[in-house]
Amino acid sequence: MNGTPQPEQAPEAAPAPDAAPAHVPASAAAPRPGATAEAFRIEGARALVTGASRGIGRAVALAFADAGADLALSARNEDALKDTAAEVTRRGRKAVLVPGDFARPAAAGEVVDEAAGALGGLDTLVHNAGTLPVDSEGAPKLAPLQHARQQEWDPVITVNLNSTAALCRRAHPHLAASSRASLVLMSSIAGVVGTPTMEAYAATKAAQISLARSLAVGWAREGIRVNALCPGWTRTDMTAFATEAAPLSDWLMAHVPMGRWAEPEEAAWAALYLASPAAAFLTGQALLLDGGVSVPDGGLAGIPKPASPFAEA
Numbered sequence: 001m002n003g004t005p006q007p008e009q010a011p012e013a014a015p016a017p018d019a020a021p022a023h024v025p026a027s028a029a030a031p032r033p034g035a036t037a038e039a040f041r042i043e044g045a046r047a048l049v050t051g052a053s054r055g056i057g058r059a060v061a062l063a064f065a066d067a068g069a070d071l072a073l074s075a076r077n078e079d080a081l082k083d084t085a086a087e088v089t090r091r092g093r094k095a096v097l098v099p100g101d102f103a104r105p106a107a108a109g110e111v112v113d114e115a116a117g118a119l120g121g122l123d124t125l126v127h128n129a130g131t132l133p134v135d136s137e138g139a140p141k142l143a144p145l146q147h148a149r150q151q152e153w154d155p156v157i158t159v160n161l162n163s164t165a166a167l168c169r170r171a172h173p174h175l176a177a178s179s180r181a182s183l184v185l186m187s188s189i190a191g192v193v194g195t196p197t198m199e200a201y202a203a204t205k206a207a208q209i210s211l212a213r214s215l216a217v218g219w220a221r222e223g224i225r226v227n228a229l230c231p232g233w234t235r236t237d238m239t240a241f242a243t244e245a246a247p248l249s250d251w252l253m254a255h256v257p258m259g260r261w262a263e264p265e266e267a268a269w270a271a272l273y274l275a276s277p278a279a280a281f282l283t284g285q286a287l288l289l290d291g292g293v294s295v296p297d298g299g300l301a302g303i304p305k306p307a308s309p310f311a312e313a
């Protein structure tokens, strides 16, 4: 060898198009008229959505119903779930309630069993239920780690992270039996960027991204796609403490290059994409839906930043 690149040897025989092992499903892509619209539909899919009583989860349930899915709806508040279910049935799709409180470790398994039983299996799980640390009144309690107490850390780990593992574990046989399985974990941009005062929450959201990657690789040959969706600041009950406080909202939005709050439907449409045939070759990814928050601008964008409302406290 004299350092000159050698032409690659031609393979002895071109692999036959159907040479892939039988357990690897063929691509569903089909370049024909109408295929694009179909690729974003999930007609007849059996989907479990957690945290479906309000906010992003409710929007996911309604978007999935619009796209043709039947829904199992989970959260603690049954009245609110009934309201989501009524909207799903108004769209012509089936809705069953599978209430549960993920603060109780056994709840995740029960929710999956009831959902799969009622729908006759599961093709999609969107695990969206989540919480910030809250005080005794249920209001968000944000504090830097050095001032936060262990009893504020533990419930966030239980609800956000332990439930994720338990749901995924219990859903695995159902998803493995599906020919179009997709698992979407509702993480957060807080799991990607530094998020002081929300350390417990951010740690669980980073863990969900890691879990999505590990499961994506581990379950790929079973035909199960696993992705994390990472919304940025989105207008829901969870963020009412900021949307309803003008100085805080203005300050937060000054740090969003697109300069506005996301609406829950925007996260729902991204979740629908992840669950749909349009994303049939997408797995193990964290989709950042954040209006540009995670993109460093090096200070060159020139967006004026108001003084931090925390500085005066």
Ligand SMILES: NC(=O)c1ccc[n+]([C@@H]2O[C@H](COP(=O)([O-])OP(=O)(O)OC[C@H]3O[C@@H](n4cnc5c(N)ncnc54)[C@H](OP(=O)(O)O)[C@@H]3O)[C@@H](O)[C@H]2O)c1
Pocket: 050, 051, 052, 053, 054, 055, 056, 057, 074, 075, 076, 077, 078, 080, 100, 101, 102, 103, 128, 129, 130, 131, 159, 186, 187, 188, 189, 190, 230, 231, 232, 233, 234, 235, 236, 237, 238, 239
């Ligand atoms: N809003 C944002 O800016 C934002 C940004 C990034 C990521 N996210 C993530 O998106 C997901 C949804 O958030 P959201 O903004 O829509 O919040 P939200 O309006 O507070 O809704 C949270 C949902 O989770 C359910 N939930 C909370 N604790 C639960 C528990 N212990 N057991 C069972 N269900 C529980 C709630 O239902 P019940 O109260 O009826 O139980 C509700 O349906 C969360 O995972 C959150 O981390 C939100």
